Amino acid sequence: MPLHINGAGHPEFMTLPWSLPLEQWPTDQIAALPRGISRHVVRFVKLADRVVAIKETNASIAEREFVMLRELQRLGAPGVVPLAVVSGRTNALGEPLEAALITEHLQFSLPYRSLFSQALREETTTRFVDALAVLLVRLHLLGFYWGDVSLSNALFRRDAAEFTAYLVDAETGDLHASLSDGQRSYDTEIARMNIIGELMDLEAQGHLEDTVDPMAIADRLQERYDELWEALTQTATYTSNIPLRIATRVKELNDLGFDVSEMDMRETENGDALVMRAKVVDAGHHARRLMRLTGLDVQENQARRLLNDLDEYRVLVSHPSEDEGYSAHQWLMKVFEPTVRAVPREFRKKLEPAQVFHEVLDHRWFLAEAADHDVAMPVAVASYVKNVLPNRPDEQSVLGTPASELNAAEMTADLPALTAEVEARSQETPVFEGDNTGAWGRATEDEADATAPDDEPAPPPTVTRQSTKREPPAHKVPGSERD
Amino acid sequence: MATVTYDGASRIYPGTERPAVDKLNIEIADGEFLVMVGPSGCGKSTSLRMLAGLEDIDDGAIWVGDRDVTHVQPKDRDIAMVFQSYALYPHMSVADNMGFALKIAKVDKAEIRSRVEDAAKILDLTEYLDRKPKALSGGQRQRVAMGRAIVRQPQVFLMDEPLSNLDAKLRVQTRTQIAALQRRLGTTTVYVTHDQTEALTMGDRIAVLKDGVLQQVGTPRDMYDTPKNVFVAGFIGSPAMNLGTYQVFDGQAQVGRAKVTLSRDAIAQLKADDKNHVVLGFRPESLDRAAPNAEGAIPIEVDIVEELGSDAFVYGSIPNEFGESKDLHFAAGDSQVVVRIDPRDVPGKGDTIWVTIRGGEQHVFSAATGDRLNAATIHQDGIVK
Numbered sequence: 001m002p003l004h005i006n007g008a009g010h011p012e013f014m015t016l017p018w019s020l021p022l023e024q025w026p027t028d029q030i031a032a033l034p035r036g037i038s039r040h041v042v043r044f045v046k047l048a049d050r051v052v053a054i055k056e057t058n059a060s061i062a063e064r065e066f067v068m069l070r071e072l073q074r075l076g077a078p079g080v081v082p083l084a085v086v087s088g089r090t091n092a093l094g095e096p097l098e099a100a101l102i103t104e105h106l107q108f109s110l111p112y113r114s115l116f117s118q119a120l121r122e123e124t125t126t127r128f129v130d131a132l133a134v135l136l137v138r139l140h141l142l143g144f145y146w147g148d149v150s151l152s153n154a155l156f157r158r159d160a161a162e163f164t165a166y167l168v169d170a171e172t173g174d175l176h177a178s179l180s181d182g183q184r185s186y187d188t189e190i191a192r193m194n195i196i197g198e199l200m201d202l203e204a205q206g207h208l209e210d211t212v213d214p215m216a217i218a219d220r221l222q223e224r225y226d227e228l229w230e231a232l233t234q235t236a237t238y239t240s241n242i243p244l245r246i247a248t249r250v251k252e253l254n255d256l257g258f259d260v261s262e263m264d265m266r267e268t269e270n271g272d273a274l275v276m277r278a279k280v281v282d283a284g285h286h287a288r289r290l291m292r293l294t295g296l297d298v299q300e301n302q303a304r305r306l307l308n309d310l311d312e313y314r315v316l317v318s319h320p321s322e323d324e325g326y327s328a329h330q331w332l333m334k335v336f337e338p339t340v341r342a343v344p345r346e347f348r349k350k351l352e353p354a355q356v357f358h359e360v361l362d363h364r365w366f367l368a369e370a371a372d373h374d375v376a377m378p379v380a381v382a383s384y385v386k387n388v389l390p391n392r393p394d395e396q397s398v399l400g401t402p403a404s405e406l407n408a409a410e411m412t413a414d415l416p417a418l419t420a421e422v423e424a425r426s427q428e429t430p431v432f433e434g435d436n437t438g439a440w441g442r443a444t445e446d447e448a449d450a451t452a453p454d455d456e457p458a459p460p461p462t463v464t465r466q467s468t469k470r471e472p473p474a475h476k477v478p479g480s481e482r483d
Numbered sequence: 484m485a486t487v488t489y490d491g492a493s494r495i496y497p498g499t500e501r502p503a504v505d506k507l508n509i510e511i512a513d514g515e516f517l518v519m520v521g522p523s524g525c526g527k528s529t530s531l532r533m534l535a536g537l538e539d540i541d542d543g544a545i546w547v548g549d550r551d552v553t554h555v556q557p558k559d560r561d562i563a564m565v566f567q568s569y570a571l572y573p574h575m576s577v578a579d580n581m582g583f584a585l586k587i588a589k590v591d592k593a594e595i596r597s598r599v600e601d602a603a604k605i606l607d608l609t610e611y612l613d614r615k616p617k618a619l620s621g622g623q624r625q626r627v628a629m630g631r632a633i634v635r636q637p638q639v640f641l642m643d644e645p646l647s648n649l650d651a652k653l654r655v656q657t658r659t660q661i662a663a664l665q666r667r668l669g670t671t672t673v674y675v676t677h678d679q680t681e682a683l684t685m686g687d688r689i690a691v692l693k694d695g696v697l698q699q700v701g702t703p704r705d706m707y708d709t710p711k712n713v714f715v716a717g718f719i720g721s722p723a724m725n726l727g728t729y730q731v732f733d734g735q736a737q738v739g740r741a742k743v744t745l746s747r748d749a750i751a752q753l754k755a756d757d758k759n760h761v762v763l764g765f766r767p768e769s770l771d772r773a774a775p776n777a778e779g780a781i782p783i784e785v786d787i788v789e790e791l792g793s794d795a796f797v798y799g800s801i802p803n804e805f806g807e808s809k810d811l812h813f814a815a816g817d818s819q820v821v822v823r824i825d826p827r828d829v830p831g832k833g834d835t836i837w838v839t840i841r842g843g844e845q846h847v848f849s850a851a852t853g854d855r856l857n858a859a860t861i862h863q864d865g866i867v868k
């Protein structure tokens with residue numbers, strides 16, 4: 001079978017050295033970026049205008065994952081963008097090579113292993129896990145069963161004081177109209193196991209603070225997941241003041257970051273109460289509002305932060321009676337853009353603009369506290385650019401790393417599945433104090449659910465055969481040696 | 484150790500009409516290795532999750548040993564699910580990689596170590612216990628993953644396509660290991676795969692599912708020699724059985740130009756609904772070369788010959804001057820047939836070869852229902868199975 005590239009029509013894909021196993025690709029084409037634990041060979045490859053992730057796997061899995069990622073993208077799920085599947089690869093001797101899945105490298109994304117150089121702090125760990133819980137709820141709402149939830153199979157982007165998680169490995173997933181409780185609980189169970197394993201691995205490496213208890217963190221995932229799922233899918237029954245109740249419920253969901261696009265409301269049999277359930281909720285409430293007002297496309301918690309500042313601006317500087325769209329435009333021109341433009345070009349790969357803005361706001365708060373009076377935005381920006389930003393690592397993607405700096409493990413050809421990740425390049429700095437955005441709502445009550453009642457004990461079924469142990473079939477089954 | 488019984492167990496997903504698993508009845512003996520196989524979406528994973536306690540059972544019951552577990556919480560079922568994919572942790576020792584599920588279950592340290600050592604002995608990993616996974620070969624890593632389930636010492640293992648993301652070579656190697664290991668441990672195991680080769684080579688018995696309905700359960704030999712219906716006949720075996728719908732005259736099926744005498748018990752079972760048609764099946768290796776125009780011989784026009792050293796396969800078609808048989812809906816597609824032939828006597832493309840179906844190796848199915856009509860297959864050695 002000749003080389004076959006199916007997907008985005010990117011001419012550069014044709015020129016990549018497909019006749020070499022990925023592990024042997026020339027290092028000048030490889031971007032040394034940190035990545036999670038994986039069984040397959042996964043490497044980042046530099047193209048003229050972007051970085052792509054290439055994973056070698058068998059053709060049917062690559063094809064399936066490609067289709068699945070594309071479908072998820074269509075549904076608006078946060079995940080990596082699939083570009084193409086490459087099959088029919090052969091080496092110089094004409095021997096077959098594994099197929100490859102090409103995905104777009106998610107800019108400014110951080111695998112969980114890259115966010116520390118010494119030890120992963122408890123606070124950071126919990127933020128990761130919270131982000132993963134949100135991702136899992138979002139995917140489950142869309143009917144996606146993941147099958148391999150783990151920190152390695154997600155990517156994290158800074159999102160104001162939080163992280164937002166993106167799905168990276170959809171290999172084991174399945175899409176349905178909606179998931180059964182069993183499918184959801186299997187996913188959270190897998191997530192727990194994997195998180196504990198991943199954190200214990202960090203522990204073994206000495207990269208986890210002593211105070212962090214992997215099992216407590218895994219329990220937290222479950223709690224967060226349950227809370228959020230309950231908050232988003234609960235059914236409420238109202239008997240009075242119904243319009244207000246509905247408005248309140250919508251507001252609650254908005255505060256959690258979700259818009260309600262379909263509400264299911266029905267009267268009870270006797271007509272004296274209303275049973276209400278949000279049927280379809282879409283994540284990204286604040287991101288959408290900010291987009292509508294300013295055209296800025298940022299993540300949810302960044303949007304919250306920006307909107308807070310925008311609303312403050314409207315009240316204090318512009319005028320509350322001013323048209324919302326007009327003052328948003330003013331804020332964009334006079335506050336947001338000057339701040340972001342104040343970042344020198346050489347620092348622009350460090351953080352996304354919206355994240356820079358968020359950090360400047362934090363920095364301004366620190367300065368104000370230290371000085372005991374308000375600090376003007378331009379002053380805060382100048383100080384941030386001078387004192388904070390230079391020490392931040394580049395997080396867009398570590399482009400142009402000279403080959404000599406590539407971690408040896410990255411280049412180890414014989415152990416692809418277990419190669420240690422490129423060592424941490426970035427360091428967590430405590431810039432998040434004083435930020436209270438992004439807290440997810442509390443869950444309501446405990447589901448103090450009694451165990452299922454035991455039905456009448458029925459007689460056990462009789463299993464007649466004792467054992468079916470036997471010699472394997474005498475004749476060779478044709479084709480059994482081929483696959 | 485335990486038996487497992489699906490007793491009319493059904494699962495209907497909310498919002499769907501057709502059950503994903505429909506009145507499943509299987510009795511799995513203590514220590515048995517049962518493989519559930521079927522195309523994607525046939526209900527394998529659902530059946531497994533029902534047994535694990537992760538999926539509601541809408542109707543019927545599931546038993547583990549003499550205990551009705553239909554309403555028992557997953558953690559109280561003493562069943563270990565081997566995940567579809569297993570990560571190994573590079574900085575943890577092989578022993579820790581194997582024992583960490585027990586750590587989660589708060590088993591005490593000494594107990595963990597002793598169970599891990601036992602498992603390592605069985606898995607031939609003893610000398611690696613204190614090494615890092617990096618030191619292991621692909622097959623050994625796969626065994627560490629197995630070890631993780633073994634140390635839990637459950638009554639039943641459940642495995643959902645554990646080999647699906649391995650490359651072909653490692654897959655063959657690992658499936659042999661899993662089967663051998665299961666026989667050593669003697670733990671009842673339910674294994675799910677869409678790959679019929681895996682099913683044939685691994686299972687004590689195989690259960691074939693389609694659209695949530697159990698089609699047949701039996702030994703690999705049963706499934707191969709006496710498929711109960713057209714679906715099982717076409718699904719089990721590679722290359723697949725040749726299947727076609729043919730008209731019957733005087734106890735003979737008109738296969739192209741040839742008249743193939745059908746077994747008497749099959750003819751006796753024909754019903755009005757069959758409208759004098761049968762689905763006739765014959766495996767690629769059930770054919771003997773015959774002289775041109777010999778009695779009962781089917782002519783086959785050769786399209787491609789695939790030579791595999793010890794075997795050769797002819798891919799061809801049955802020329803049909805009598806017109807295509809009307810109703811081919813049970814067949815794979817067209818009049819394509821595959822014939823295994825002696826690799827020392829290989830025809831050329833475009834040649835016509837003549838073959839007869841070896842005595843007792845025909846499979847006759849109802850054209851109306853797809854159900855098997857002839858009772859059993861008689862083998863070359865004349866033994867009725």
Ligand SMILES: Nc1ncnc2c1ncn2[C@@H]1O[C@H](COP(=O)(O)OP(=O)(O)OP(=O)(O)O)[C@@H](O)[C@H]1O
Pocket residue numbers: 034035036037038039040041042052053055080081103104105106109111148152153154155168169170171568570
């Ligand atoms: N598009 C991408 N952008 C950024 N990072 C990526 C991308 N694709 C893969 N990665 C990184 O590569 C790692 C491995 O990828 P992936 O999880 O798809 O491999 P895998 O071998 O299928 O993993 P598993 O062992 O879980 O099955 C991820 O953890 C992630 O860090």
Ligand SMILES: Nc1ncnc2c1ncn2[C@@H]1O[C@H](COP(=O)(O)OP(=O)(O)O)[C@@H](O)[C@H]1O
Pocket residue numbers: 176177178179180183496497499503521522523524525526527528529530
């Ligand atoms: N949550 C769900 N909602 C509706 N249908 C589902 C759901 N989960 C699975 N199904 C359907 O149930 C059937 C069996 O699924 P599954 O057990 O996953 O099959 P298999 O493992 O054999 O591929 C399929 O038709 C599938 O689409």
Ligand SMILES: [Mg+2]
Pocket residue numbers: 037038039152153169
């Ligand atoms: Mg992965």
Ligand SMILES: [Mg+2]
Pocket residue numbers: 527528
């Ligand atoms: Mg499945």
